[in-house]
Amino acid sequence: MSRTILQGHAGIGKAVTAEALVARDNFSARYDLDRIKGVFSRPAHALCGENYVGKVLVLNIAKGGVATAWMLHEMMSRDMAPAALLLNYANPIIAQGAAFAGFTLIDRFESDITQSIQTGDVIHVDPAAGTVTIGE
């Protein structure tokens, strides 16, 4: 299998390898998630009903309120968090939450990240380099 390396802005958190869950939709922990069950719960969300725990979420932009900044930390404390978040554009809340929780985040890729990765791809996320590697 060939390798594809996607370049974004240098991110936050540790390097992780996990399976991707991808949609051309946006992200807010408060608005979109049932954090107890670990599933997307907002009916209008493209991933409604999908389990996100341990997955690398690949979405368009951060939307909604400020609660995500605490919620990433809270979800990680219960081992009910995604493995990482890749966005076309983060907002300060996502970055602040990632810095507080030690959560893995990269954004600002050279092309639309939601079109570059497919659900089920196993990907390696390296925030220090700002890269995502698909394949072996």
Add this chain to the structure above:
Amino acid sequence: MKLNDYEQAMLAGEYGEPRRRALAQQIEIGDFFDAEDFVEVAQAHIMADTESLGEAGVSFLEDLAKGSAEECKVRIPTITDPRGADFNAYQRINHDPAYVALERRAVDAFRALGVLMTDTCINYQTVMAPVRGEHLAMGDTGVVIYSNAVLGARTNYEGGPSALAAAMTGRTARYGFHLDQHRRGTVRFVVEKQPSDWCNWGILGGIIGRAMRSYFDVPVIEGLDGLKPTSDDLKHFGAAMASFGSSALFHIPGVTPEAPDLKSVFDGVPPEPTVINADTIDTFMTSYGVADDHLDVVVFAAPQLSLLELQRLAGLLEGQKLEGSVALIAATNPENKSAADRMGLTASIEGSGAILLEGVCFYQMHARELGEANGWTRLMTNSAKLSNIIGGYGYEPVLADMERCVKSAIAGRIV
């Protein structure tokens, strides 16, 4: 990031480990957004309801508060966003006492840190209005967009952990809306169907917010300058825009302080506008249509109600009785609740059987569990922001103006 002598000393641990850790976290955020340095901030505003904090967040605050005052107390005036429980009224809404106990622990920790428990998302209407050009670390999207757009202050969204870090260091990384270049218009709208009440201002904000492509988009809206919008109009407008999008600033030429006219708010030729007309609003409202007239609860919150909103609600409920099974809940901050008590507004509202909560907001107080405890699914509100949020908590939102919401609560069904 460039650090001055004071910041270098703080990063070296000379002011204690908690402040060192706070500054290090702020540097990480600053690097993420390519900030060159820090800017001192005059106030911090912390969102930290216990639904967001959870046990892990509350324990973090308690551990922090165990330190000495020299190491841990906040260095600038620091206030709070709505709490996750109303200690005086939680039993009336079947709020789980376990959550209330968690909330008490969080409040004790914040007080030990020197935080003023204002418990409000309308501090700009109640506590102390920001001033044009003032750098702040505000921790509620509605507060941020109002402070930036309506008052001309300068703040990014500061989530709870980073607002707390700013409170402890007295500064925040200088990026985003602290910088002149990010305060220029980037997107243009022309409104042809002008809003006539708070609900419609929220709908308009929601439509614009939904169209935003990133946090750094700044919409400029024409067609509103003849309306002379009030603080409550712009509160609902901005709160919805921030909720549906991730917006922190807008300009209305002729109304907001950094937009004396259209040309001066854009760099170069203004872009072609998107028109918002009656069809646009009808399309938006189809998201909130329901199949029947069943109703469980009516909520006025998000943002908390101003004194003038409470006055209107009291007028609509004066002498009325909620005879059916539909609950009516309104939320405001402690200052307005006290004023409403004193002015007889609370008596008019609660005399109908409605409940006026203080220091909370509906979606920030374990809304999913409240719904399950009370059998609430169909929720009617005049808040476009709340209608956007509450679907994820298992509710089916219906959006209508305050008068129709009250009539429906009294009738026991959607009218």
